[in-house]
Amino acid sequence: MNIIVQKFGGTSVASQENREKVMNKIIKQYESGYNTVAVVSAMGRMGEPYATDTLLSLVGNQKIHLREKDLLMSCGEVISAVILSNLLNSNGYESIVLTGHQAGIITDDNFGSAKVLKVNPHRILESLNQGKIVIVTGFQGATEDGDITTLGRGGSDTSAVLIGEALNCEYVEIYTDVDGIMTADPRIVPEARVLENMCYLEVHQLAEEGAKVIHPKAVEIAKRSRIKLIIKNTLNECAGTIIKDKNDWIIDNDTNQKLISAITYKKNRTQVVVDNCDNNNTEKLLSLIAEDNISLDLINFFVDKKAFTIDENDIEHIVNILDDGKYTYNIVHDCCKISIIGYKIRGIPGVMASIVKALSKEGIDILQTSDSYTTIWCLIKSKDMDKCLNILHKEFNLGI
Numbered sequence: 170m171n172i173i174v175q176k177f178g179g180t181s182v183a184s185q186e187n188r189e190k191v192m193n194k195i196i197k198q199y200e201s202g203y204n205t206v207a208v209v210s211a212m213g214r215m216g217e218p219y220a221t222d223t224l225l226s227l228v229g230n231q232k233i234h235l236r237e238k239d240l241l242m243s244c245g246e247v248i249s250a251v252i253l254s255n256l257l258n259s260n261g262y263e264s265i266v267l268t269g270h271q272a273g274i275i276t277d278d279n280f281g282s283a284k285v286l287k288v289n290p291h292r293i294l295e296s297l298n299q300g301k302i303v304i305v306t307g308f309q310g311a312t313e314d315g316d317i318t319t320l321g322r323g324g325s326d327t328s329a330v331l332i333g334e335a336l337n338c339e340y341v342e343i344y345t346d347v348d349g350i351m352t353a354d355p356r357i358v359p360e361a362r363v364l365e366n367m368c369y370l371e372v373h374q375l376a377e378e379g380a381k382v383i384h385p386k387a388v389e390i391a392k393r394s395r396i397k398l399i400i401k402n403t404l405n406e407c408a409g410t411i412i413k414d415k416n417d418w419i420i421d422n423d424t425n426q427k428l429i430s431a432i433t434y435k436k437n438r439t440q441v442v443v444d445n446c447d448n449n450n451t452e453k454l455l456s457l458i459a460e461d462n463i464s465l466d467l468i469n470f471f472v473d474k475k476a477f478t479i480d481e482n483d484i485e486h487i488v489n490i491l492d493d494g495k496y497t498y499n500i501v502h503d504c505c506k507i508s509i510i511g512y513k514i515r516g517i518p519g520v521m522a523s524i525v526k527a528l529s530k531e532g533i534d535i536l537q538t539s540d541s542y543t544t545i546w547c548l549i550k551s552k553d554m555d556k557c558l559n560i561l562h563k564e565f566n567l568g569i
């Protein structure tokens with residue numbers, strides 16, 4: 170069976186006008202002979218009536234059980250799927266809605282960020298065999314006991330790729346409000362350009378480091394099963410970004426010759442530098458941090474100094490731990506982590522030198538750095554973020 174999965178994000182299904190565009194994208198694939206599964210997000214963003222954040226705002230700061238919170242959040246996708254299905258049906262295309270649970274997505278009971286244990290797609294296949302278009306509610310599954318769970322914010326991308334994997338689909342299209350994966354967030358870098366081809370490695374890194382355009386878990390699943398992903402804009406006919414394995418690109422002739430593919434950012438980071446840390450009290454400090462479930466990033470340890478970053482929500486916890494242990498430390502608030510990504514930077518000298526030169530010329534201080542074989546990270550003050558992204562974008566000629 171030739172199956173394709175199409176995922177439509179919040180803005181794609183937010184208005185009647187956009188939903189008609191979505192319908193046309195689905196019909197086009199259906200008419201060309203594909204068995205078509207569409208996975209949808211809740212309609213719109215914060216402030217719009219049925220968006221996930223709006224549903225959450227109904228309980229505001231009230232305490233709510235995580236199980237019931239997931240049930241509440243799952244409603245947004247249900248509403249969106251029913252409206253889209255009805256649009257297709259009223260235009261003569263028979264469709265059926267399946268919730269994540271009905272579509273066979275079984276998860277653990279970690280409400281709010283549930284892990285998918287298995288996908289049993291028999292009901293999807295049954296409906297496809299009847300010639301129907303199947304609309305699945307993204308972002309959700311259910312435990313073995315039938316309790317509804319959600320997969321973490323932005324999780325509809327994950328639903329789509331999981332379903333594509335279970336159905337052995339030809340490819341998964343992720344429709345959003347930009348023309349594909351870009352060299353930087355176009356809301357901050359006006360010169361950002363769409364990348365035609367990318368490999369899983371780079372896209373995963375980009376997503377993990379803050380680019381919202383696709384969820385990192387979705388990329389992980391696509392990578393493990395080598396599912397081709399295409400990121401496209403619902404509102405136009407652009408070719409979008411094709412994501413495959415890097416070895417496949419090399420065979421296919423990699424068209425992106427640049428060292429750096431894209432840059433991204435993570436806000437709300439805080440730098441912590443601890444001074445009086447020998448081996449013994451470092452171990453104690455790290456155990457306490459782990460017990461408090463605080464995740465550390467950009468870890469740079471020297472004999473006399475330990476530097477790392479945390480999310481700003483964890484500041485109070487870390488200050489308590491450091492004060493109780495009588496550590497001497499310095500905290501730098503309002504930081505931002507910039508990630509400069511490209512799988513070709515491995516072993517290439519001079520990349521860091523270019524970054525330092527470009528930023529120092531503009532008076533931007535680098536507070537800390539780290540690197541891996543695909544990425545260079547720089548911690549800077551948040552006030553410098555927009556300028557920094559634009560300077561680096563220019564320095565590495567990403568807009569051309």
Ligand code: ADP
Nearest residue numbers: 178179180345346347350351353354380381382
């Ligand atoms: P959807 O609701 O369709 O899932 P998201 O808001 O989750 O859409 O993701 C799309 C947004 O991601 C875009 O509007 C864009 O501002 C942002 N974005 C951040 N970094 C990038 C990037 N490198 N390329 C494309 N979009 C990006």
Ligand code: ASP
Nearest residue numbers: 210221308322323324325
């Ligand atoms: N509606 C969910 C969210 O806003 C899932 C998604 O859009 O992917 O996080």
Ligand code: MG
Nearest residue numbers: 178323381382
């Ligand atoms: Mg998204």
